[in-house]
Amino acid sequence: GRASTLNLRSEVGDIMQKAITKSFPTLDDGLVSKMTRIDPSPVAHFQTAAAIGLSRSTGKTTDEVVNSIIQSVDVGENSIIHSILVNPGNPRMEIFLKDEKVAAVVQHMAKLRETSEGDHRLCLKEILQTDQPKKALVDFGSPNMCKQLHVGHLRTIILGDSICRILEFMGHDVERISHVGDFGLPVAMTIRQALDHDMDFTRPGALEDPTRWPTPSHLTQIYAEAKKRAQSDPSFAERSQKTSKSMQKIDSAEEEVRRSWHVLCASSRRGFGKKVFERLNVVSEERGESFYAPLLDGVTQELIDKKLCVESQGAMVVFLHGHKTPVIVRKSDGAYLYATTDLAAIKHRISSGKDWIVYITDDGQKLHFDQVFSVAKLAGWLDETKKVIHIGTGVIKSNFSPSPDVLILTDTEGKKLSSRDGSPYPLEDLLNEAISKVVTKPDLLQERKSQLSQLELSEAIAFNALKYFDLCHSRDYIFSPESMLSFKGNTAVYLMYAYARICSVRRNLTSKGEHIISTSALPVFTEPEEMALSLALSRFPEQMLNLERTLTPQYLCEYLYDVATKFHSFYGACRIVGEPQQESRLQLCVATEAVILTGFHLLGFTTADVI
Ligand code: ARG
Known part of the structure; x- marks a missing residue:
């Protein structure tokens, strides 16, 4: 279990708290613990500015407060505190630990x-292993079918994997889920387009024969064409909408739609799953939007019964305080939306016993998750015992001009590249670029006592560097292979x-x-x-x-x-x-x-x- 004696900071906190309570016995315990914040110190081991708040609550000067606390601090044989340094007029107390306690x-x-x-990377795990494990679900690395993974996906895959590893290391029970976009209009449009052109993979028997599947770039292309066509051909747009809706009950959808859908998912999966997740050594279970399709009617009905969902211009919507536009649960034509699926998903996750749910996507989806969480609270699915959070990632930018050794991930304004704006930068290309950069740096590869081949070695170094570079930035960053590989x-x-x-x-x-x-x-x-x-x-x-x-x-x-x-x-x-x-x-x-x-x-x- 967690050895609290190894946590010096919390031990210092306990000692200081005791000293404060001893000096000011009438103060409320909760207040004291709130005020006793212990911070790392640049001059000592730790420091605390607790005297500032205490002076306010007691009416004494900070010098008086500091002096009486110091009288009460335990520096006895078992205490980890060696001494406390103060300067008159400065409310901050500088705390020094006994060297042997640190040692x-x-x-x-x-x-x-x-x-x-066994695995030395886990040797410190026992210090932190919790004896009250939580059931956590991390929803990350969730690309959409029919599209190649682009650089934007790198962040959610890497961040999500690291967050899972942290929770696992602390002893929690973690389920890793990829909520892939295998439903909805983009997928339906692609299918319509392929059917209209009688493409080979839509014909019977294609699912069983992977040589007939479309390649990721072909799929991306079909999707792009379909999107363009929908803008100029209203009847195509309408037929795509209908197909999209019919796919919500996939088992009763037209045979050719169902058949094409399976091929399309299988080939997308082959494109992104194997190549990228495996290369990056990231594990996640695919549970796409379609998984929740059978639950959509029920969830909508529940929201109607709870009087949260109301009719507005033929659609069923939920109005939320502080939001200008309502959350659309069901469109007037009966089609459900991305948000409806997430409502069904959150309910499903909570009722399957999850304590913590962490969603990782780009920042663009912040509002979406705010709304989903708000509706889930109103519906009574969430309570204080559950922790539900959305973590938004920033954007990878590049402001380089074209030259042989740089990557162009965005336009010069730093505008995010997405596969929907027609100029995707495939994630695979980024991975390969990183590797080729390592290969040009012999000092990175020198004198390694590794069993790995030169190529495996380059790949490992490149991916470690890439992961680290991504994780050490909290927000948007400029991609630079040079600084990523710097000593x-x-x-x-x-x-x-x-x-x-x-x-x-x-x-x-x-x-x-x-x-x-x-x-x-x-x-x-x-x-x-x-x-x-x-x-x-x-x-x-x-x-x-x-x-x-x-x-x-x-x-x-x-x-x-x-x-x-x-x-x-x-x-x-x-x-x-x-x-x-x-x-x-x-x-x-x-x-x-x-x-x-x-x-x-x-x-x-x-x-x-x-x-
Ligand atoms: N497929 C979505 C996208 O590519 C991300 C899904 C995130 N997870 C969720 N439960 N909505 O933007």
């Missing part, structure tokens, strides 16, 4: 790494370099005939670089709890960068093998290794074998 966390992590069997700065390569150094320390040790790294003695640190690294490492549990709360892998990247930076400084300043401090320093190395390997795992890196 004990490092020792514990080193021990877990050295005794772990300096916050990159995957910089982290992999730290790991490579640790591996070389291990080899160096082995070559001297020493095979065991002892973690039995509490390490002692004296150099400032050792102290800085050990403190950064000791923050691991607190960082993980924060990640679980915020589901923001960007924070993980920041943390890993901090650890790697401090490791590189330590490595530069302190000799390790053969020194009197060898045992302490080796513990620092392997604790760092444990943290970095955990990071590789949570960010979805391909095997550490690439280093």
Whole structure:
């Protein structure tokens, strides 16, 4: 279970809270705990500005508050606090920990790494494993049929995978779902177009013979033509609408529509599933919109019965406070919409016992999810025990001008590229570009003791770099293969370099005939670089709890960068093998290794074998 004693920050919080309650016994406990926020400090280990709020609530000056708290702080033998520094007039209290308490966390992590069997990337898991696992569903990486994956999909796939990994690591039960767009007008239009042209894949027997399936680019092309035609040919548009509606009861749809639909889904799936998800080593179960089709009538009826859904110009809609336009549940021609499917999906997910539902799409769908969540609350499906969130990703931009070694992902205004505006940048091309960039950098591929072929190696490095580059940005970013593969700065390569150094320390040790790294003695640190690294490492549990709360892998990247930076400084300043401090320093190395390997795992890196 979760070892609270390893979480130094929360332990400091507890001690400070006790001291405050002792100083001001009449204050409400809830208020005290709210005010006692502990932050990392640039000069000490932690700091707190609790005195500001307390001075307001007690009517005393901040100096008076600070002084009385300091009198009450436990610095006894078992306390982790060594001392607190204050300057008159400054309400901030700078908290210093006892070195041996920080060292004990490092020792514990080193021990877990050295005794772990099997996958070392999971060696720290037991510190954080919850004993109250939640049932989570993460809805991510959900492309639409008939269209190639484009660069925009990269973000939801990578972010979604990392969020799943974080929740799994913390001990939750995670279901990964791709809510693919296998229904609706775009799909129906494509089918109509193909049927009108009597394309081979619409004829009997095509499903059984993959050689007759359309290629992803052919599909994209048929869809584009259909879309264009619908604009100039009203009867085609109308027939497509009808087909779309008939597909809502797919089993009773026309035979040729049903047949073509299966081929179209199978060939789209072959196009995006295998090639991209597998290459990126991301697992997700496809449960497309069509899965919920049988539930749409019932959900609509329930909303009508609950008097949430009302008629408006022939359509059935839900009006929401604060929203100008209502949510359309059923159109006047009887067709359901994207929102209806999501209403059915959320109800289905809640009733199948999910506690947390996380949706990941681009920012453009924020309003859609706000509305779906609001209706779900009004309908009584959601309550406070459920956590339902939408995480919007930014956009990948490029402001490069055309040249052989850059990618053009957007127009010069940075306008998002989508397959619907006719100029998709296929995700596969991006992956291949990243690989070819690695191949041109021999220093990335040098001296690797890997079993992998040169191509596998390049692919692994490229994808790690790409994933990291994507995850370390919270919002829109400019794609730059150069900075993505840089040895300096916050990159995957910089982290992999730290790991490579640790591996070389291990080899160096082995070559001297020493095979065991002892973690039995509490390490002692004296150099400032050792102290800085050990403190950064000791923050691991607190960082993980924060990640679980915020589901923001960007924070993980920041943390890993901090650890790697401090490791590189330590490595530069302190000799390790053969020194009197060898045992302490080796513990620092392997604790760092444990943290970095955990990071590789949570960010979805391909095997550490690439280093
Ligand atoms: N297929 C949609 C798209 O490509 C994303 C689906 C997201 N998930 C959901 N439950 N609506 O934009």
